[in-house]
Structure formats: C-alpha cells, structure tokens
Amino acid sequence: xxxxxxxxxxxxxxxxxxxxxxxxxxxxxxxxxxxxxxxxxxxxxxxxxxxxxxxxxxxxxxxxxxxxxxxxxxxxxxxxxxxxxxxxxxxxxxxxxxxxxxxxxxxxxxxxxxxxxxxxxxxxxxxxx
Numbered sequence: 001x002x003x004x005x006x007x008x009x010x011x012x013x014x015x016x017x018x019x020x021x022x023x024x025x026x027x028x029x030x031x032x033x034x035x036x037x038x039x040x041x042x043x044x045x046x047x048x049x050x051x052x053x054x055x056x057x058x059x060x061x062x063x064x065x066x067x068x069x070x071x072x073x074x075x076x077x078x079x080x081x082x083x084x085x086x087x088x089x090x091x092x093x094x095x096x097x098x099x100x101x102x103x104x105x106x107x108x109x110x111x112x113x114x115x116x117x118x119x120x121x122x123x124x125x126x127x128x129x
Contacts, residue, residue: 002046006039033087040083067115074111077104 013035021028051072058068081104089097 002042006042009035009039029091032090036083036087067118070111070115074108077107077111080104081107 013031017028017032020031054072055068081100085097085100085104088094088100
C-alpha cells in the first residue's frame, strides 16, 4: 500500500512541477527536490528495518563488525551519490551529476579495499604454495 502513496505523491508533484515550470523554473526545481527528500524520509523506517535484518544475519554468520560497517557505508554512499546525481541531473547539470557518480564509485572502491585485501589474503592461505 505504501508504494501507492509514494507513486501518488510522485505523480502529483510531477504534475505540479510541469505546470509551474513554465512560470517559475526555480520553484519547480525546488518542489521536485523537496518531493524526493520527502519520499526518502518516508522510507527511512523501512531502511532501518532492512539494516536490522542484515545485522541479525551478520551476527548469525559471525561476520566481523568491520566488514558489516563497511558494507553499510558502501550502500549509503551508493544511495546518496545516486540521489545527488539525480537532483543535479533534474537541474540540467548532467556533467556535475556524472562527477557525483564518479566520486561515489571511487569512494566505494576506497571503502572496499580492506574487504578485498582480506579476501585475497584468505585465498592465498587456501592455495597450496
């Protein structure tokens, strides 16, 4: 049922943005951005539920907290970068959006280095000399 509310808010906002865009493009952009933020905030509770489930699975699997925290940070970087890129793209700044996406990808690579290092070390220990 929540998806109907999200889609409804999105459609109403889109209609308003299209109507207002002709007379006041700045306000239309702000309305579109605000709508995106409202939808995101409305879903924060669901995101928290997902994180709790993943935490439980990580505890059951005895996953190191360093890995779990890093994975959550990587997911956060991906979503924030995507949201920022979409907002800048909506504002007609595709080149800035591309730079935001590139920065997100680079930060994800940097965050993943400790995990990749442990995986490679584990593989090297398993392989015969």
